[in-house]
Amino acid sequence: MPAAPKLLSAVNEAFFAGLIPSARLTSLRRDEERSFRSAPFARPYYLCAALTAELLAPARGLLAVSTWPMDRRVIGPLSPRVNYLSAAIRVAESFLRIRSPGPAAQRLLWRFAANIPGAADGARNMDPATVARAAQAELQVHADDDRAARTAAAGRARRQLDDAGQLFGSRLRLTGQAGAGRA
Template identity: 55%
Template sequence: MPVRDQVHQALALLTVPASPKLLSQVHQAFFSSPLNTARLTTLRRDEERSFRSAPYGRAYYICPALTSDLLSPARGLLALSTWPLEQRLVGPLTQRVHFLTSTLRLADAAEHLAGEAGMPQPVQQLLLHYSRNIHGDTLRGPLDLDALRRAAAAELEIHADDDADTRAEAAQRARQQLGDAEQIFGNILRNTARLRRTS
């Protein structure tokens, strides 16, 4: 399967922007095939080049997440162009919100995948990592998907509204200030100007 399709599979499962490392882990665990992360930098450039030469010529584009302050590409986070702008933006609380959201998504997918045969070891290892980052290193015993979901949902409730407000405000600015390509791939000129002002 082409790398582009592999990235799409992993992002569609997570429903939040993700790093190449996480995309690789998720694809290996849930789709049983490695993802060549070395290809992702080239992939992102190819996607933007394709969009600018023939806008909306593809059903979706692999694109960067965008920072809520500068509306520029967020370092090391990939998203899908078909997601609403709010879903592709990242603010101060978004990294944790995305972690908790993806925890819920992966726990549901793992339960569906387990079926009669039990949970595959790579999936269990990935979810144990998530569980330790919610419950802390004190976690003992077998993985409890219901407990993991409850803990993730409880913490998500604390952060979700503030994060959503930040991203909604940023999305409104982006729609007012940026063209179609920049709303998908980010405003690099804005970022460069900011760096010049602060240097």
């Protein structure tokens, strides 16, 4: 799912070796867009933008991968929460998979667990399986509405946008002076 650079670098620190400073990820999207526009589809995948459902504009501060289907890259009103819960499930699963999770992984899981109802009582006695179950339970509540909104928006995006637009979003074009100049 689309994620913020900060989360990416936290996950990377928790489960993989090596650090990605989140500051380095911020300018990445623009570089990728430039690279795509000069030679479309020259690489198997690009890091691209998530699109807002209503205006199909690039969503602020989120990174996605170009090979994902469009409806995963669209952000509707419920999607931030849905993505958060899905991420919590993935993190909990990864936590179960690795042998001795370090403090960074502990911290990451707690950051999710703390904000999901019924996920954990405290940072010390967290159970990854419970976290995943709690996240799944809340996810059920939002999933259908969110999927409907995303599918509709994704259909629109595929119809209306060119290749570059589908990956990096369309920006609202202002006509003449309207909007931009007026305060």
